[in-house]
Amino acid sequence: MTTATVIEQQVDEALRLVATHNLAAASAVQRWMRISFRDASALLDELERRGYVGPAEGSRAREVFVRRCEQCGRIGKRAFHTLADDEHGIRITVCANKSACRKRRPAPTHPAA
Ligand SMILES: [Zn+2]
Numbered sequence: 001m002t003t004a005t006v007i008e009q010q011v012d013e014a015l016r017l018v019a020t021h022n023l024a025a026a027s028a029v030q031r032w033m034r035i036s037f038r039d040a041s042a043l044l045d046e047l048e049r050r051g052y053v054g055p056a057e058g059s060r061a062r063e064v065f066v067r068r069c070e071q072c073g074r075i076g077k078r079a080f081h082t083l084a085d086d087e088h089g090i091r092i093t094v095c096a097n098k099s100a101c102r103k104r105r106p107a108p109t110h111p112a113a
Contacts, residue, residue, distance in 0.1 A: 010035075014043040015052055019068035019075045024053040025061035052077070069095045072104035 029040035054063030081096040095101035
């Protein structure tokens, strides 16, 4: 495995975590990935270069531009929709394109009979 592959995997992992938690802070990435604060900051810098998070602002968390669909797991910057269930005080983020989202979802697993 090349070093570039390892780094790319870390970038993917950081992106998934940032999108899932809607939080881009080096201290959080450090904790989630069990890496050094320096490496966590470097990963966030890389996500910033790719346009997924905003620039570092002192010790505050960065702005997050990426989202994750809670139904199919798609991660991206565009074409999301927020469903609000005010009765239960729940808000979920899902793909704006419902049929594409449905196709991306893993097939339901059936317990063995
Ligand atoms: Zn989706």
